[in-house]
Amino acid sequence: xxxxxxxxxxxxxxxxxxxxxxxxxxxxxxxxxxxxxxxxxxxxxxxxxxxxxxxxxxxxxxxxxxxxxxxxxxxxxxxxxxxxxxxxxxxxxxxxxxx
Amino acid sequence: xxxxxxxxxxxxxxxxxxxxxxxxxxxxxxxxxxxxxxxxxxxxxxxxxxxxxxxxxxxxxxxxxxxxxxxxxxxxxxxxxxxxxxxxxxxxxxxxxxxxxxxxxxxxxxxxxxxxxxxxxxxxxxxxxxxxxxxxxxxxxxxxxxxxxxxxxxxxxxxxxxxxxxxxxxxxxxxxxxxxxxxxxxxxxxxxxxxxxxxxxxxxxxxxxxxxxxxxxxxxxxxxxxxxxxxxxxxxxxxxxxxxxxxxxxxxxxxxxxxxxxxxxxxxxxxxxxxxxxxx
Numbered sequence: 001x002x003x004x005x006x007x008x009x010x011x012x013x014x015x016x017x018x019x020x021x022x023x024x025x026x027x028x029x030x031x032x033x034x035x036x037x038x039x040x041x042x043x044x045x046x047x048x049x050x051x052x053x054x055x056x057x058x059x060x061x062x063x064x065x066x067x068x069x070x071x072x073x074x075x076x077x078x079x080x081x082x083x084x085x086x087x088x089x090x091x092x093x094x095x096x097x098x099x
Numbered sequence: 100x101x102x103x104x105x106x107x108x109x110x111x112x113x114x115x116x117x118x119x120x121x122x123x124x125x126x127x128x129x130x131x132x133x134x135x136x137x138x139x140x141x142x143x144x145x146x147x148x149x150x151x152x153x154x155x156x157x158x159x160x161x162x163x164x165x166x167x168x169x170x171x172x173x174x175x176x177x178x179x180x181x182x183x184x185x186x187x188x189x190x191x192x193x194x195x196x197x198x199x200x201x202x203x204x205x206x207x208x209x210x211x212x213x214x215x216x217x218x219x220x221x222x223x224x225x226x227x228x229x230x231x232x233x234x235x236x237x238x239x240x241x242x243x244x245x246x247x248x249x250x251x252x253x254x255x256x257x258x259x260x261x262x263x264x265x266x267x268x269x270x271x272x273x274x275x276x277x278x279x280x281x282x283x284x285x286x287x288x289x290x291x292x293x294x295x296x297x298x299x300x301x302x303x304x305x306x307x308x309x310x311x312x313x314x315x316x317x318x319x320x321x322x323x324x325x326x327x328x329x330x331x332x333x334x335x336x337x338x339x340x341x342x343x344x345x346x347x348x349x350x351x352x353x354x355x356x357x358x359x360x361x362x363x364x365x366x367x368x369x370x371x372x373x374x375x376x377x378x379x
Contacts, residue, residue: 066205069194073198
């Protein structure tokens with residue numbers, strides 16, 4: 001009953017998401033959007049298998065396009081989230097933090 | 100369980116934990132940056148874990164895709180001005196949704212155009228391509244409106260409600276038919292993808308520029324659900340977990356934001372369907 005376990009995982013992860021997200025202050029809502037956008041590019045995992053498996057040229061080419069798109073999402077998403085969060089650095093220790 | 104499988108599952112589990120910790124860190128402004136760097140490490144772990152998967156036999160396409168994606172994604176992350184953030188997030192959603200949708204389509208095609216697809220997998224694939232397709236065009240429309248490539252005012256025409264509802268009903272009908280008999284009607288699957296794309300356009304077209312952040316957040320939720328459905332289809336827990344986190348987050352955020360704008364959530368979503376939005 002693999003599917004049943006998957007549904008458990010989905011529902012429980014959804015609850016974790018709910019409890020974590022409701023505690024994020026409004027100040028950080030834009031970085032949060034950007035962060036979850038970067039994380040949603042986890043579909044890269046599926047894309048990698050499709051691009052690298054022995055499943056025929058069409059699957060590989062579609063996989064290649066998918067890997068490219070998801071990588072754009074991952075790389076761009078995490079960099080921009082970091083840039084945004086850099087601006088929330090507290091002034092009194094701005095000098096001491098790793099750049 | 101072979102050592103290789105053990106390594107992959109451990110990498111996925113670590114990635115899932117790091118994603119949750121990363122989101123958790125966003126509740127504390129001081130720790131947010133470090134936390135999101137941890138989430139990025141989690142993503143790297145998930146990628147490395149996948150690369151040693153026994154189904155992955157040649158790396159040419161993978162390396163090419165990773166290189167090309169990084170070459171495009173890096174400048175998108177580094178040089179886009181902060182003021183252009185909403186449209187950048189929208190276009191990024193589009194790329195993520197393209198990936199999820201293509202994986203779904205390739206999976207269906209690879210399994211004999213549905214002939215070897217079970218009903219449960221078909222349901223997962225259907226959700227994947229439907230959410231994915233409507234996120235692709237929806238995000239692109241949101242991007243176009245915010246970038247002012249398209250008119251940012253709500254675009255409506257008489258009977259829009261009916262057209263949208265009919266498209267939605269048709270997509271659901273095809274979906275039901277496919278679950279009933281996954282392999283018999285490959286054309287129905289591809290038509291469903293097409294309807295999903297059209298529905299994404301009709302969903303965002305009538306929504307005005309000021310309401311766009313709510314829509315982008317909702318599309319984030321859909322992109323997450325598409326990832327989750329991918330996880331159901333290929334039996335991968337990290338996809339299910341990350342997708343569920345996103346789905347919950349996007350949905351909650353869009354509700355919070357529409358409340359902050361003093362608009363009801365349903366009003367933002369369906370208000371412009373046919374009627375002019377409240378002059379706010």
